[in-house]
Amino acid sequence: MTDRTAPTALQTGIVQLRDVTEAIKVRIRNPAKLRNLELFLLVIAWVLAGGAMVLVQLGALQRVDMMPLQLAGLLGLLTLALHIALRVVAREADAIILPVVTVLNGLGIAMIYRIDIAEGATGWDAASMRQIAWTGIALLIAIATIVVIRNHRVLARYRFLAMAAAIILLVLPLVPGLGRTINGATVWIGLGSVLSLQPGELAKIALAIFFAGYLMTARDSLSVVGRKVLGIRFPRVRDLGPILIVWAMCLLVLVFQRDLGTSLLYFGLFLVMIYVATGRRSWMVIGLGLVALGGIAAYFALGYVQRRIGAWIHAFDPSVYDAQGGSYQIVQGVFGMAHGGLLGTGLGLGRPDITPYANSDYIIPSLGEELGLVGIFAILGLYLILVSRGIRIGFQGPDDFTKLLAVGLAFTIGLQVFIVVGGVTRLIPLTGLTTPFLAAGGSSLLANWLIVALLLRLSDSVRGRGIA
Template sequence: MTDAPRRSPGQGRVRRIHLPQKLRNLELFLLLVACGINAGAVVLVQLGALGHIDTQLVLLGAGLSLLVLCLHVAMRFVARDADPFILPMVTLLNGIGVAMIYRIDIANKESGWQSASVRQIAWSAIAIACALAVILVIRNHRVLFRYTYIAGFVAVVLLLLPLVPGLGREVSGARVWIGFGEFATFQPGEIAKIALAVFFAGYLVRNRDSLSMVGRKVLGIRFPRLRDLGPILVIWALSMSVIIFQRDLGTALLYFGLFLVMLYLATGRLSWVLIGLGLFAGGALVASQVLSYVNGRITNWLDAFNPDVYNADGGSFQLVQGLFGLAKGGLVGTGLGQGRPDITPVPQSDYIIASLGEELGLAGIFAILALYLLIVARGFRIGFAGQDDFGKLLGVGLSFVVALQCFIVIGGVTRIIPLTGLTTPFLAAGGSSLVANWIIAALLLRLSDTIRNQPRLVV
């Protein structure tokens, strides 16, 4: 019999962090609660708006719940130690969004298989299937590090697709869609934000030293050298091109904000943040003076209740109607099925928060915001718990995408910032947004499972 190798007194031992299967049991319990709340929301919408229960949408919602439970079962085998809270929370948000879109369908007298709510359920099923594929295919998040530059190339291609003649489509003034024939079917920029997060994480890990250690100090702040400004200038130019050619201010802000936060996390240099904010503010200021639609958004924001602005073509009518809807909701709302969310233009996508605020009130909006806050907090916790820099940057970057997108959308609806037209994650109608955000949730689940199973040194 051979003796086991001995360790010196100062040498640590390797221990794996492994949590028992009770994490999945907790997830199952929370999933059942979330599915129950979603079913109750649909029933309340029907009783409030129709006065009776229609079993068609209830059965479709039950099928969606079954698909989520299939994802849970798969995780019991391939991601046993994944975070138990993320999947129930995104399921709950997705279901609440379906219920409100269904409520708006009733107000607009839309029904059947062509209604927005049925399309949202179909896209939700596709999104959950994509999340399941991510969980099954990507067994370790470090694999993505090998494809850093491929991810960057894919992101650029996806961003350019809407500009291709015959393929790109312009919807509500923004050219961010692609489609075939007369239909705008997909928004590739939603998937591009995931590819950009992977690229930024890999690039910053490889080049962190040159970006963080070299430069001159000015007023106690170390600024980078001019030749090191290349990455931020490239992303700034990319963001400005999205504003100019695709007429999408919100997406440009999302991309640039994602890179800036990940850059600060990788280097710890406040100078990068100051330079980035200065570049974006300067670009936005020039765009507001040169581009009419950017100037219009700012005018609507600053002078929304001016009758001339309110009644103008492309004016502040939508913004003001959304504010009136939120005001009507008050503290506890009118009740599901009892409001008039259809008065506001496109209430199922851009203004679903205003629709929910009218029928659920301030208390309901706070509950929804708390769910987003918990998702982002869990994502940050997953990222910072990792021992590898790539996983840390990727986890925080993906979580920040959700947080920043919520701020941009809800800030625009509540008139904190100019309205940009992005969709609220998991809630708003839109297939590409649902697919992208469910993939983000799946990547966070995979990250949490990998991190909890990684070996740690115990001294």
């Protein structure tokens, strides 16, 4: 006898069709909600960035100058254009990343403008005007990236081209007549008498693409084969080739370009990506061992590394403080942050210009003096949100290339912030890297806005497959 309570095939089909329809409706509504949330957060970001600029003027000038505000408003329109591009070609992209980066970039411009006022720099030669111009160019490139790259997996086909591009970018500063040595580091190239670029900033993106493509294909051999020692499975000797090559490349950057921060950034990027790809702790052990070995060798072989470490350890020693290339900058930055205290002096009311390179290498202490410890924590919180969103995109990616590329790009920003903040607070030796989105520098802005565009494209692909 047929059970009257059991659903018929027709009823079951109707229920399934209704569930599918509801799921489609949710998928149709979600992109609009995401973009609306992004627009709401963007408005808040514009208010915060514009408010910071106004407070700087009131604190330092006791008046409001409309010209910088109008230029900043043009940047707001470009972020709106990026938002519109996302509505059209990446409707399911992450809604948090763009507003967070907009706030960071806006705060950086406001602080650079504040230091220009203190130094008497005006007109188009001021660092803040150049920063606004570079931000506009970076936003245009980000928009073009979102529109042109519709499927990020295409980048995996060009992994070896990305490797070649990274090598060329790293070698360019060493070309006679093209490279420029600034503050002892040969990491710049000069284009004409005015324009200079740091190609290593773009090289980190090319390396992330290459590492993701390479590890996607070599993951099995790097993660499965090997012998166990003390409970940790170590890879075969012949599988150590990639990490040794990257290690040697980073040492060459350290020796010939005298750039400690960039070499740490590149090696840290590869080390994290190979760990994510294989899940083997042995790679971390080997990598940290190579870092220790390279660091010890660099300390005894390179005089400027000894000076950096000496200035770090003995920063308050009068002989080190007064020495050429000593710890004067480090100590001034520490005193500036101490002067800011918990709540800061207020925007436009401190003296961040006393510290050398206050708008680039030392923009974190500049912000710390005028925004206080609370302001620095808020800025670090924004970076934490940005990096965590990128890592979330990676862990939810549908394929190995997406996972590795998203984690690599997000970790690059996180590691760079750690190296910079650790250096200015004397947690680690000072390296000279720029703080992403905050510090003055066109190359850094171009590279980091390009990273943002790629993360937005990756997030759209992840959500488009119903994963996020």
